[in-house]
Amino acid sequence: MLAAGCTPSDASPASASTPGRTASASAPADGPTPGVMTLFKDSAFNFNGLLALGASGYGAAEVGEVLTAVNAINKAGLSAQTYTETFRKLGDQLMGAPQGSKPGTQTTRFRALRAAQYYGQALFFVLGTDDPGSEEQLYKAGRGAWDKFCELSDPAPVKADIPYGKTPLPVWFFRPDDSAERRPTVILTNGSDGQNVDMWTYGVSAALERGWNALVYDGPGQGQLLFVNQVVFTPRWETVVTPLVDWLAARSDVDTGKIALTGLSMAGDLAPRAAAFENRIAALVAMPGVLMPWLGFPPEIREILTPDKAKTNNIWNKEVVPQLPPSAAATLKKRFEPFSVPAMLDARAGKMFTDFYTPATLIQSLDITNVVGRIKMPTLVLDYDDEQFYPGQPRQMFDKLTAPKDYVKLTRATGAQLHCSPMAPQQHCEVVFDWLQEKLRGR
Template identity: 75%
Template sequence: MTHETNTPATGTARRSLLTAGAGAVLATGCSRLAPASDRQGGPSATATTQGADLTPGAMTLFDDPSYNFNGLLALGASGAGAAEVGEVLTAVNAINRAGMSAQSYVTTFSRLGDRLMAPPEGGEPDGQTTRFRALRAAQYYGQALFFVLGSDTPGDEERLYKAGRAAWDRFCSLCEPPPVTDRVPYGNTPLPVWFFRPDGSGERRPTVILTNGSDGQNVDMWTYGVPAALNRGWNALVYDGPGQGQLLFVDQVTFTPTWEKVVAPLIDWLSRRQDVDTRKIALTGLSMAGDLVPRAAAFEPRLAAAVAMPGCVEPWRGFPPEIRQILRPGKAETNEIWNKEVVPNLPEADAATMKKRFEPFSVPAMLAARQGKIFTDFYTPARAVQALTITDVVSRIRTPMLVLDYEGEQFYPGQPRELYDKLTSPKDYVKLTAAEGAQLHCSPMAPQLHCEVVFDWLQETL
């Protein structure tokens, strides 16, 4: 782990690319695990090479690094009770025996979720058994949900989301005390929230708002923050924002670049509660939310601290340069390139990757994907991703900020350091490493260590 602290006083031609085959481009730069180009624009290692280097031996559950990364996330969640090592490894063996594919992955994990939502054989479960079976079911439904667009049944996406949500809600209802639930006003679509407290005493406490990324589910916020907060006497607020959870899969609301307008009503809601110390409200952001959180901090002065996990200033750079080159100034030209030169050359697996990566930014893209089709309008969601760039607002941040980085960061290499260097507020930089088993985007194998770093910093900062 490397740690820095600072408290300041005040390419290739498009035509040749496309004739080489878009599938090869996606295989090296657009899968779940694949690296983007670095911030100097130079090439990174391929996904296969990087995955093999950083997930040796027992860390290689699947040969395909994108599936392997998801499997490691499930395995890592075991420490928080959001998975079971034996269940995950049994599912991995079953998938490998059946032949690694989106279909085998989705079928295996969704059936595991179904089994856990049913009573166990041989007896009546007590509340704790039912509670944690539901939490694990939420994890496994989330695993199936991630790859469903590449399966034989892409239309199951909303059903799988709702199954995972039902499991999460059952888990929450059996917590002691159960989280306070509400719908916080936001535009035309309120934000569902779950407010966890260590107890029902009403004591005024510091509070962390946990922000998910572009494809995480509520169960991930449990793994990456809720128990860590409660065990330290903090409150924790989990929510679905635009492009996430219920707002995406049911309400069909996509990401917004003005995340401060999402955070502000959450702080308003918290500020009306007697058990919240309004001087000590922190905001964390996992995965792509490492871009959303700094944006919110730049415009929301009521935050006492913020954590980007990892830091990100331009999510668009998370796509390989060859894909970014498709985007032209004009919509018509861009979409002609996409539909006539790229889409016809996309292998099935790579098409599924593109569907998944663009659905949080385009309702038509999501609905087409559920019908087994790839979107025809590349221009609109690409511009929506571009709009998340925050390089011009980082200098506005006055909130103390922790920026996390990871050895082998696949999606935003170089960007955590770039965010840290641009910050003029009190700041810290921590890089988690393979020597600790905490490598790769969001440290999938070490969420407990991840939470220790984050909450030790929050405790010290506040």
């Protein structure tokens, strides 16, 4: 049952798909996703590879580097081990000196950005390797590359730690220049398994090109807060965004009437939740619209959860876990770690978590169906041809909105299909920022 529930229809029985950034991306010509480039026969790895390839449009990858890594992985035999080792090695190479003359600042800067991408690629599958305990170290390598890129930017983003409970939120505030001009500002919210470099691809670069400020941050369940501070997701995302808005509102270079909020992947649930309670947000973009993240899990997984914790965990530990193939086990470890510190620590120790009930209940609590009606600001809901994780939910969110609203579906006609348009982030950003500029014009 679990093998079927964790495996996309176009993958082999031993391959398991993962959420947020991983999906059924490889398909035959007459399948549901025609036109998708096949880098790997396994759809989970293929989707992540497509994200890396697409990021090259914003300098966060290099086509030749990605395709060379793909060839090396396929030649060695595709697995979490070969994927992680290959991309980790590529990140290490880029953080070292290039061949030839001494690198200039811009060379070092963008090599660090690409390294952050490749470390992120490796991090995504590390729990399925023979060294899952290196997860935190690999995250820190990617974070170090990101910080190097930021340090060498001109102007460098303002770094700060914004109070949030017992663990501050790390933020990076990008500006087109240091003139202190009051500018529209976008708060970029990552999903359940993205890294800071993804926010460069899905918003920062596009914002700076258009004269906007952009705020990148790690919230609970993300980046530093997850991998280092061990803080998991919260269903009350307004408690995360409100301190960010407070911080922005105190700055003289922010036009407080033009603060926008975007949410990528599962943050298509988080950002609308925050906007329902934070009225200083002037415009909202859900990419895609997500009402119930729990429905992004296969029904065979959801059926394990019962109202009784002991019963649920008994089913999980005695009936499910013993039957899981290794690839499905690795997938579930990855899927559940942002919602459970014990699950994350068990995964790093090479073990399967034993408490299914607690993280599953937390994921279920992210349902925002009954709060979408509170949203008052103009809202753009994105959808994608062949959306894999939340099919139908963007349209359902759009229908429930009572605020001024627009719905846009990115399509396979221009290669922008699949969750978050992995092959077309530039098209993605064009749609988002054209809409934002139109809605905030004259405010």
